[in-house]
Amino acid sequence: MTPSSMPKRPSDPLDLVDVDALLTDEEKAIRATVRQVCDDLVEPHVVEWYEKGELPVARELALEFGKVGLLGMHLEGYGCAGMSSVDYGLACLELEASDSGIRSLVSVQGSLAMAAIHMFGSPEQKEEWLPRMATGEVIGCFGLTEPDHGSDPASMRTRARRDGEDWVLDGGKLWITNGTIADVAVVWANAGGEHGGIRGFVVPTDTPGFEARELHTKMSLRASVTAELTLTGVRLPADAVLPEVTGLNGPLACLSEARFGIVWGCLGAARTALEAARRYSTERTQFDRPIAGFQLTQAKLAHMSTELTLGRLLALHLGRRKDTVGLRPEQVSVGKYNNVTKAIEICRTARTILGGNGISGEFPVMRHANNLESVLTYEGTVEMHTLVIGQALTGESAFR
Incomplete structure (x- = not known):
């Protein structure tokens, strides 16, 4: 091999083995789009958000992310972009290159709240929530972790009981991203063995008995909305339960x-x-x-x-x-x-x-x-x- 025919030095000093060569042009374009959105909307402000321990524009960011198809981007139908897992991964990388809290906003919306409804919801639940969540008009959160039960969710104390045709939820969840700005919460509760054990519920956050309190003492993920959820006699109709799954x-x-x-x-x-x-x-x-x-x-x-x-x-x-x-x-x-x-x-x-x-x-x-x-x-x-x-x-x- 002559010196003139040898490969050139990489244009990106952080990609010495040319991993980028394994990506398609479309994947690179998606990555570039997310990077530009972050450069425009996140980078100029994220240090201030982090120092103040707040994300005051979370809802506005969600709307902007929705415009470029970032929310639930790997899901099919219902207004979701239907992109590949690699596309989604590249987007997550660029979001977290700006701040982990920003990636968490998107992850909880798309991979937890929306994914739960998409995988396990009824057709009516999907039609009601997913299109508006994909645009960022509706924000979701995911209530699983509890104050005393993190790694062992099977021991959760949040309970769901039947009262006539309704469900009634009581309990609490902790470390819930998007909790205080959410319009809908996917909450997991123990419904007892006769009702399938652990069940998921789609809970509009304006339901009486649902409360969310933002946590302000974090030394990490400060540019993120994190909350504690309290459910006290939260009454839901029979069709609030996710019908397509039982158990953990x-x-x-x-x-x-x-x-x-x-x-x-x-x-x-x-x-x-x-x-x-x-x-x-x-x-x-x-x-x-x-x-x-x-x-x-x-x-x-x-x-x-x-x-x-x-x-x-x-x-x-x-x-x-x-x-x-x-x-x-x-x-x-x-x-x-x-x-x-x-x-x-x-x-x-x-x-x-x-x-x-x-x-x-x-x-x-x-x-x-x-x-x-x-x-x-x-x-x-x-x-x-x-x-x-x-x-x-x-x-x-x-x-x-």
Whole structure:
């Protein structure tokens, strides 16, 4: 091979092995569209939102995301875009490259609330809610986690009982994204063995007895709406129940959808932190030279870049599999376990390259690292995904 015929240096220094070559032109165009939306609507304001611990324009963002088909984008029909799993993953990556809280807004709307209705709802429920949720006119939330029951949802205390033809719900949910801005909540409750055990309910949030209180003491996901839900004698008609599922299979299937988005999304946070560190290292001078010229700095950058590349390849493989034959739960667990743990490691290492500046809000690194502390926990803690993988390897359950 002559020097003139050798491949050129990559145009993107963070894609040394040309992962982009595995994407179609349409996938790249979708990614570029989401990136532009984030650059226009999120990037100019996200530091202020994070510092104030609020997302005051959540509803406005949802409407804008709806205009470009981001909400429930991987669902078919009812006004949804019907895009591929890879398209959705790329969108999640770009959203979380701006902030994990912004990706959570989209994930909870599309992969939890909308997906639950789409997979398990009646035709009437789908027609009533999904078209307006796809446009962002209606915001949804997903009520599963409880104050005392996170990793063990089978022990939930929220109860649903029959009273004549109606259902009556009592209980509470915690750490509910979009809770105080939601128009509709998908709430999971124990209806007792005679009614199928765990059941899902479509609950308009203006129903008497439904209350949502925003949480303001978060040190992570601060640019996000997080709430506690209280249900006190919430009376619903018989047709409020999701008819096509009973038991934990329902909420767990929805969580698998959301976890798939996280497999991609966390890489966006890692990419932003890595690029900030790489750029900083070329501009920061110590001992009369850029710190990018020191071996320890290059070792950090090389390790972070390699882990990010491997995470992208894993996410893309899982996305292609999901679009063709589907994914088993342990495959999603492998993706979340690997990519989130590596993403948070990348952010923490990037912080060391920035030194004291790494903790400053003028740079995105610490914000992304803090956000990933939440991502490490929600939709299944790293410990639970470890045990899912362990059970798949050994055939032995270590959950109890």
